[in-house]
Amino acid sequence: MASWEDNVRRVEPYVPGEQPKQKNVIKLNTNENPYPPAPGVAQVLKEFDTDQLRLYPDPEIKGLVSAIAKVKGLQENQVFVGVGSDDVLAMCFMTFFGSSQPILFPDITYSFYDVWAELLRIPYETQALNSTFGIDVSDYKKKNGGIVIPNPNAPTGVEEPEGALEEIIRSNPDAVVIIDEAYVDFGAKSVLPLIDKYDNLLVVQTFSKSRSLAGSRIGFAMGNPKLISYLNDCKYSFNSYTMDRLTILLGKASIEDVDYFETQVKKIVKTRSWTMEQLKNLGFTAPDSKSNFIFASHKKVPAKYIFEELKKKNIYVRYFAKPRIDNYLRITIGTDEEMKSLIGVLDEIIRHTDEMKP
Amino acid sequence: MASWEDNVRRVEPYVPGEQPKQKNVIKLNTNENPYPPAPGVAQVLKEFDTDQLRLYPDPEIKGLVSAIAKVKGLQENQVFVGVGSDDVLAMCFMTFFGSSQPILFPDITYSFYDVWAELLRIPYETQALNSTFGIDVSDYKKKNGGIVIPNPNAPTGVEEPEGALEEIIRSNPDAVVIIDEAYVDFGAKSVLPLIDKYDNLLVVQTFSKSRSLAGSRIGFAMGNPKLISYLNDCKYSFNSYTMDRLTILLGKASIEDVDYFETQVKKIVKTRSWTMEQLKNLGFTAPDSKSNFIFASHKKVPAKYIFEELKKKNIYVRYFAKPRIDNYLRITIGTDEEMKSLIGVLDEIIRHTDEMKP
Numbered sequence: 180m181a182s183w184e185d186n187v188r189r190v191e192p193y194v195p196g197e198q199p200k201q202k203n204v205i206k207l208n209t210n211e212n213p214y215p216p217a218p219g220v221a222q223v224l225k226e227f228d229t230d231q232l233r234l235y236p237d238p239e240i241k242g243l244v245s246a247i248a249k250v251k252g253l254q255e256n257q258v259f260v261g262v263g264s265d266d267v268l269a270m271c272f273m274t275f276f277g278s279s280q281p282i283l284f285p286d287i288t289y290s291f292y293d294v295w296a297e298l299l300r301i302p303y304e305t306q307a308l309n310s311t312f313g314i315d316v317s318d319y320k321k322k323n324g325g326i327v328i329p330n331p332n333a334p335t336g337v338e339e340p341e342g343a344l345e346e347i348i349r350s351n352p353d354a355v356v357i358i359d360e361a362y363v364d365f366g367a368k369s370v371l372p373l374i375d376k377y378d379n380l381l382v383v384q385t386f387s388k389s390r391s392l393a394g395s396r397i398g399f400a401m402g403n404p405k406l407i408s409y410l411n412d413c414k415y416s417f418n419s420y421t422m423d424r425l426t427i428l429l430g431k432a433s434i435e436d437v438d439y440f441e442t443q444v445k446k447i448v449k450t451r452s453w454t455m456e457q458l459k460n461l462g463f464t465a466p467d468s469k470s471n472f473i474f475a476s477h478k479k480v481p482a483k484y485i486f487e488e489l490k491k492k493n494i495y496v497r498y499f500a501k502p503r504i505d506n507y508l509r510i511t512i513g514t515d516e517e518m519k520s521l522i523g524v525l526d527e528i529i530r531h532t533d534e535m536k537p
Numbered sequence: 538m539a540s541w542e543d544n545v546r547r548v549e550p551y552v553p554g555e556q557p558k559q560k561n562v563i564k565l566n567t568n569e570n571p572y573p574p575a576p577g578v579a580q581v582l583k584e585f586d587t588d589q590l591r592l593y594p595d596p597e598i599k600g601l602v603s604a605i606a607k608v609k610g611l612q613e614n615q616v617f618v619g620v621g622s623d624d625v626l627a628m629c630f631m632t633f634f635g636s637s638q639p640i641l642f643p644d645i646t647y648s649f650y651d652v653w654a655e656l657l658r659i660p661y662e663t664q665a666l667n668s669t670f671g672i673d674v675s676d677y678k679k680k681n682g683g684i685v686i687p688n689p690n691a692p693t694g695v696e697e698p699e700g701a702l703e704e705i706i707r708s709n710p711d712a713v714v715i716i717d718e719a720y721v722d723f724g725a726k727s728v729l730p731l732i733d734k735y736d737n738l739l740v741v742q743t744f745s746k747s748r749s750l751a752g753s754r755i756g757f758a759m760g761n762p763k764l765i766s767y768l769n770d771c772k773y774s775f776n777s778y779t780m781d782r783l784t785i786l787l788g789k790a791s792i793e794d795v796d797y798f799e800t801q802v803k804k805i806v807k808t809r810s811w812t813m814e815q816l817k818n819l820g821f822t823a824p825d826s827k828s829n830f831i832f833a834s835h836k837k838v839p840a841k842y843i844f845e846e847l848k849k850k851n852i853y854v855r856y857f858a859k860p861r862i863d864n865y866l867r868i869t870i871g872t873d874e875e876m877k878s879l880i881g882v883l884d885e886i887i888r889h890t891d892e893m894k895p
Contacts, residue, residue, distance in 0.1 A: 182710070184763075216588075220587055224585060230573040232573075233570050234556075235567055265777065298775060354544075355544075391590065393778075409547075411550075413550075415550030
């Protein structure tokens, strides 16, 4: 082994969900939105002057920051924009979690949190969710170097009661508390109104799910101007021009179309209700979901088996071979048609399995 | 001060060159290409199906990695792609510079190197360039935790002799040596052929200058598969989907058009020669440039004064208030017309200043 390898930062990288290359796949594995982005997005592309690409983008991403601030009722200096909410969260971990005390997050949660902590050498301690996948507020009242909680949680879809989150934020004035609201638009309540009350609260959201722009990479954080300013300092010290010219314009067009956004979200919530009902009829159990996915477990048939059988039929869902959740499937809400196909195939799989057992 | 601030990573961020918002500016301050990107880039935009943006991009960025590999005569596993070469370099610093020994780079150089080192808590030691802005190879033979050298150097435009770079790479088998070739396409010789010979050599290039895509954010690193694999591990641990769907396609269209690339580069090199001659006629001195900018100093008129006078006339060049280079201007090569305007205004400024002095 060459000795330069001694100085390499070795990590166990995050493994994103499979991105199958073949066509005719029903893709319910990475929580993408089944509907296209707002019509204004296509319009931006159509009108864009390609020659502009020879020039650097605005490092302050003003056009998009200002559009987000307007829609969210904030000042521009309360908004930070990054290349997807993963980029925003990575930058938050780097900026705010410099304590020697461990940061805290749930044991069942977005599987990137421990990866960032390992990468950035941040000590961490996971807190066990209860049997209904809820957090216990008292777990977050011990000494810590920061807190990150997704709401609704991924991959469970479970929403925390607002009171619980506020209690955690209030009890930790000496730590930055990040509420990761990647899925909040699908029916959960945002803690955004609390950012004026608590200077240690940072709320992170994304364009990838509810705004159908996973392919464009846009995430953002909202908090008091001091938090945002520290975040920007670190961002400018890592990569000053993070967001390309086109994406800034596409993002602006997307967030400005509030009507389209609300209509699509409503459609998905409706499809989620229908799907939940069908899954229960097939013998699945699943916690109430406030996200664009359902976290389902079957009473008789193992999740891993169903996952593999679905894949054979070109239906992709997400399966995590992890303690406590290895008998669950995370199923993204697609179109009505896609969910009908899914339910049809699940019905077959489960009936076939029943027949195999005498 | 809230005590969560004790744990904030405090940094002195990199300050990018000004991006003036008004029109009718001659912008020669951030080394952008005056010509539009390859025609295929506009074509991609025209044909792009916006609905695809609802889906995550390929985290492996295969389409672009493979196009770069093909044009450069490499294997795919020798290429790493990031959001601009700043993103690539930041990731390299994070991945490879984990030693307690200081990393080494020139005292006059790209002003982001010390910012990354500070951000990532990497010890560093700058090595003084000689009076003609060249490096002294012996400075890079001491114990170190890694080396980064830009070639041609920025902001000087000076090319290092290839032999010198190879000697540094060969003398440091225990450290990763990064040659930052952001400007190499404008007439310097790349060390790329050496990556098969030295497993500690990483070559970084960008689409921002020679390929007219500063606005799209594409940079890449080339090296032996082991280096690339370590880089990818860290990238996947920071942000798995860094590059958006559109940019992957635009980059591919750009790098595949080799003829267009060569024609534009030749035009800029020709304009550079003309500009250099005119500057000398006006009493400027400047080292020979192998980049798309000229680093010029006037015998009588202070650089800061010229910088400010040019700005009044809506001509932006770059001025660094830094030791050893605070009497220089870094002037990007624009179109022939832009350079003619620049020379005309410089002529006025210098004649006017001459007249003021009896």
